Amino acid sequence: MTQETQSALTPEVRxxxxxxxxxxxxxxxxxxxxxxxxxxxxxxxDPRYWDQDFAESTHYGEIITPPIMVSYLASRxxxxxxxxxxxxxxxxxxxxxxxxxxxxxxxxxxxxxxMRVLNAGNELEIYKxxxxxxxxxxxxxxxxxxxxxxxxxxxxLIITRETTYRNQxxxxxxxxxxxxxxx
Amino acid sequence: MxxxxxxxxxxxxxxxxxxxxxxxxxDLRDKQQIFYEDVEEGMELPKYIYSPTPTHLFRWSAAIENxxxxxxxxDFGLNHDKNPSILVHGSWKQSVVPQFLKDWTLPKGxxxxxxxxxxxxxxxxxxxxxxxxxxxxxxxxxxxxxxLEIGMMTQDGIESMPGTATVVLPLRDGPDIPYPFVPxxx
Numbered sequence: 247m248t249q250e251t252q253s254a255l256t257p258e259v260r261x262x263x264x265x266x267x268x269x270x271x272x273x274x275x276x277x278x279x280x281x282x283x284x285x286x287x288x289x290x291x292d293p294r295y296w297d298q299d300f301a302e303s304t305h306y307g308e309i310i311t312p313p314i315m316v317s318y319l320a321s322r323x324x325x326x327x328x329x330x331x332x333x334x335x336x337x338x339x340x341x342x343x344x345x346x347x348x349x350x351x352x353x354x355x356x357x358x359x360x361m362r363v364l365n366a367g368n369e370l371e372i373y374k375x376x377x378x379x380x381x382x383x384x385x386x387x388x389x390x391x392x393x394x395x396x397x398x399x400x401x402x403l404i405i406t407r408e409t410t411y412r413n414q415x416x417x418x419x420x421x422x423x424x425x426x427x428x429x
Numbered sequence: 430m431x432x433x434x435x436x437x438x439x440x441x442x443x444x445x446x447x448x449x450x451x452x453x454x455x456d457l458r459d460k461q462q463i464f465y466e467d468v469e470e471g472m473e474l475p476k477y478i479y480s481p482t483p484t485h486l487f488r489w490s491a492a493i494e495n496x497x498x499x500x501x502x503x504d505f506g507l508n509h510d511k512n513p514s515i516l517v518h519g520s521w522k523q524s525v526v527p528q529f530l531k532d533w534t535l536p537k538g539x540x541x542x543x544x545x546x547x548x549x550x551x552x553x554x555x556x557x558x559x560x561x562x563x564x565x566x567x568x569x570x571x572x573x574x575x576x577l578e579i580g581m582m583t584q585d586g587i588e589s590m591p592g593t594a595t596v597v598l599p600l601r602d603g604p605d606i607p608y609p610f611v612p613x614x615x
Contacts, residue, residue, distance in 0.1 A: 287492035288521065289479070290528045291454040300458060305537045305608055314524050318493040331496055340509065343496040367546035367592075368523050372539075374609035417609060423544075 254401040254428075255393035258357045262388045270351035272320040272382040276311055281378070284315045310375035313420045316411045320384045321349045353386050356405055358428055366404055366425035373418045380413040389423060396429070403428040433473060434560050434582070442556045442584045450475035452532055460535040464601040465566065465573025474533050474561035474577070477525065481517050483553050489521045517551035522581055522590050529559050529579070530596050538598040539610045545579065545592025556584035561594065570613025572606055573598040 274280075278296075285295050293300050294310050301309045323330060334341040376382065389408035395401050405426050411419040432440075432448050440448075452460070452475075479485075487501050498505040499516050506512040523545075530540030551557060558581065565576045574597055581590040597606050 283492045287485075287489045288524045288528060289451070289485075291452075292457045292528075292532070293454050294457070297458075305605065312524065313527055318520075322494060342505070342509075343498040343502075365519055365547045367544065368519075369542070369544040370523075370527060371542050372527060372610070 252401060253393060254358060254360055254403050255391065256358075259391060259403065262354075262356050263391050265353060265388050267351050267353045267386040269383050269385045270320070272316070272350075272384060273322050273324045274319065276316070276319065276376045276378055276380040276382065278309070278378055280319065281309075281311050281315070284312060284318070288312065306375060309378050311378070313372040313375055314370065314422070316376050316380075316382045316384070316419055317409065317422055319382055320351070320409075320411065324350060351384060351386055353388060353407065356388070356391065356403070356428070358403060360403060360428040362429040364427040364429065366427045368425070369421075369423035371421040373420060374413075376411075376413065376419055380419075382411055382413060382419070384409055384411045390425075400429070431473070431475060434476065434558065434562075437476065437558065438582070438584070438586045445556050445558065445584055446478055446480060448476065449478035451477045457532060457535065460532070462535075462537055463533065463598060465568065465575070465598045465603075466601050468563055468566055468573070468575055468598065470563050470565060472563040474529070474563075477529055477559040479525075479557040479559070481521075481551075481553055481555070481557065483515060486515055486517060486521075486553065489518055493520060495520065512550060512552075514552035514554075517553075517555070517557070519547045522547070522551075525559055525581070526579065526590075526592075526594070529561065530577075530594055533561070534596050534598060537605055538596060539606045539608070541595050541597050541610060541612070543579065543592060543594040545590045547590060549583070549587050549589040551583065551589055557589070558582045558584075564593075568600065571600060571603045572613065573600050573603075 387408045390406040392404045393401055406423050408423045410421050490500050499510055500518055503515050506515050526543050527540050534540055561577045561579045564578050567574050577594040579592045579594050580588045582588050599606055
């Protein structure tokens, strides 16, 4: 890093590494109707998702669900909260439809004045397919924050948020990591 | 007939679609196990070819409750975000990855890990090729680990999702892969 480059990885930013959110219970349970909609949308016709007799004869012994489906179940807007979509457009008719939508279990923001957010990549680790009827619990954590210097000589951050998903029996289902660039 | 990725990209877009190897339900029901010993470095996985339409994008937005207008509001995408069209979701691409790995490792293997980046804006009309290629393999704890290079390439050869993955296959004379999956100790 050159002397002219001001570090973006301040002590306050560094202190966010390892910060975890609450363990949050996702709204609802893993259910066959959500499974149908999800697998049709991703275009996966696997009978392990819908043919009970066949599914019971497989290695898994039951209907399975795509591992990553729980991450969308976890980000559902709860019916006991105010409708954030309507509120977003009341506050800003030009809303992008997502910016003001609060999701449960969010982490505190990283204290940086770098505001532009770009998707830097994703990681998946899969351990168990969620079962129909599972209640899903998830927890977010800042697993890593690194600094890089762009071609323009300015420092930017790569912030990795890890989310761990478990079921009601504390079985580990999957771990996702989403990295974003903050410029 | 399964064409290598390099050859597939030489075809016209409509001809690329004819080489889609995405399995149907009965193919997945009858899937025969690939064993560790069957795999060689450089082997390509069956390629999944997609031609997403605005309806596919809308269905995905609805399924996962993603309200971001860039995926379904063409006027917003063109005039507000200055995008070339509505955009294919990164989340959809991300969800294809475990499906692609699951299908190849069925019925008793395991799609353990994947990591990838999102590059390029994909729009309706693009032909998208989900591909994978074996880069190495090793045995550990009576399981066969396969390292893959993966990606989702456009008809023009633009890689939109470069990444890697690790899947686990049974050895021909080995035990079943444990389910739930437990990786062997280091």
